[in-house]
Amino acid sequence: xxxxxxxxxxxxxxxxxxxxxxxxxxxxxxxxxxxxxxxxxxxxxxxxxxxxxxxxxxxxxxxxxxxxxxxxxxxxxxxxxxxxxxxxxxxxxxxxxxxxxxxxxxxxxxxxxxxxxxxxxxxxxxxxxxxxxxxxxxxxxxxxxxx
Amino acid sequence: xxxxxxxxxxxxxxxxxxxxxxxxxxxxxxxxxxxxxxxxxxxxxxxxxxxxxxxxxxxxxxxxxxxxxxxxxxxxxxxxxxxxxxxxxxxxxxxxxxxxxxxxxxxxxxxxxxxxxxxxxxxxxxxxxxxxxxxxxxxxxxxxxxxxxxxxxxxxxxxxxxxxxxxxxxxxxxxxxxxxxxxxxxxxxxxxxxxxxxxxxxxxxxxxxxxxxxxxxxxxxxxxxxxxxxxxxxxxxxxxxxxxxxxxxxxxxxxxxxxxxxxxxxxxxxxxxxxxxxxxxxxxxxxxxxxxxxxxxxxxxxxxxxxxxxxxxxxxxxxxxxxxxxxxxxxxxxxxxxx
Numbered sequence: 001x002x003x004x005x006x007x008x009x010x011x012x013x014x015x016x017x018x019x020x021x022x023x024x025x026x027x028x029x030x031x032x033x034x035x036x037x038x039x040x041x042x043x044x045x046x047x048x049x050x051x052x053x054x055x056x057x058x059x060x061x062x063x064x065x066x067x068x069x070x071x072x073x074x075x076x077x078x079x080x081x082x083x084x085x086x087x088x089x090x091x092x093x094x095x096x097x098x099x100x101x102x103x104x105x106x107x108x109x110x111x112x113x114x115x116x117x118x119x120x121x122x123x124x125x126x127x128x129x130x131x132x133x134x135x136x137x138x139x140x141x142x143x144x145x146x147x
Numbered sequence: 148x149x150x151x152x153x154x155x156x157x158x159x160x161x162x163x164x165x166x167x168x169x170x171x172x173x174x175x176x177x178x179x180x181x182x183x184x185x186x187x188x189x190x191x192x193x194x195x196x197x198x199x200x201x202x203x204x205x206x207x208x209x210x211x212x213x214x215x216x217x218x219x220x221x222x223x224x225x226x227x228x229x230x231x232x233x234x235x236x237x238x239x240x241x242x243x244x245x246x247x248x249x250x251x252x253x254x255x256x257x258x259x260x261x262x263x264x265x266x267x268x269x270x271x272x273x274x275x276x277x278x279x280x281x282x283x284x285x286x287x288x289x290x291x292x293x294x295x296x297x298x299x300x301x302x303x304x305x306x307x308x309x310x311x312x313x314x315x316x317x318x319x320x321x322x323x324x325x326x327x328x329x330x331x332x333x334x335x336x337x338x339x340x341x342x343x344x345x346x347x348x349x350x351x352x353x354x355x356x357x358x359x360x361x362x363x364x365x366x367x368x369x370x371x372x373x374x375x376x377x378x379x380x381x382x383x384x385x386x387x388x389x390x391x392x393x394x395x396x397x398x399x400x401x402x403x404x405x406x407x408x409x410x411x412x413x414x415x416x417x418x419x420x421x422x423x424x425x426x427x428x429x430x431x432x433x434x435x436x437x438x439x440x441x442x443x444x445x446x447x448x449x450x451x452x453x454x455x456x457x458x459x460x461x462x463x464x465x466x467x468x469x470x471x472x473x474x475x476x477x478x479x480x481x482x483x484x485x486x
Contacts, residue, residue: 086305
């Protein structure tokens, strides 16, 4: 067989890969992501109406959405929603719950220490590290330039 | 002197071993696919009554070996060696099944090429006079492969369109120095070809050049023509790999279009079963060969095939370290008649 030129081959292979339908994916993500956020807004409005202050309302809304994300992951439904909606169900806080609960369930067979708890953050870990990291940098810049 | 060697990478057997019995077991999804009637057992539950996916996969192997033995009315003690492999780290599905089978064991790792690798080595051992009967077995399991190579099952992400679906299943072949075929007549052992693909969701493209190289070498070494074969069957190149293979072989002057099949495209209906590019895994060529193709051979619907199982020899570690995916393909020439 002739030698393969890696660059040419990679270009040739790229043309063979079926193209993602970005419009369809974005539309689904918009609808599902929008519905999750609307649900969050509904929860917020409800707790506002019964007299909780803004900080308490944010906390309660986050708790409920994280619970729902975890609950539907446990029922084996969130992965199906994710397959349909893509970013629409990954980006909201319910997706964050899914990214923690799904490895926790998957690695339960390896025990509670080296399985569940060690693997729990295998997907969410990088988000936490770089999320907190960038928050610290942003906080420092804010401190330096506004004080 | 290597009197049985032919050309650069091929061996021609002087006493071609017979494949006297085979068995195949698949999971529920494979059991809904186009080949469902050819498998011996279709599982209703892919945990197979076990507590982990790994144990389930190991049981698939054990069961397929026992099934193949039963079909040939043989007992475990009549088997000289078992050649087994799978996709799991340290090939535990094979190790644990061989622990229970108590047959002298050679553990193999050739990723998804393992079925052809085990048939190659098994046939060499039998032809060489080192054994009368050997079992070749391989397996893969969608769920044990996902957790090792990819993501947790319940993670809500989308699979890439070029991704393949690991087959849940195991297949076993019993090779014997005595028998009425189908016979393994030639084996062409592949070299590793690495075309520089790094995308683990595009393994067809990573393995296709290796399959092309092995097929061309096989024809050069043996002097066979394409028309000598009814089918030339690759293991799991799937939709993208198939296109690439047909393009590349054409460039080399071989038009395989009429004769070519791929186990990864035979086992699933990609449109209906949402398997994207097609099936993959050691179990893919193992179940399609031991179920479907063997059936066609013994019923004389076809007479000669070239089984070219393809493997991607990467690991999650090599991928994370930015290495490309080395591809390999081994060819086994199987014929119903050697007179």
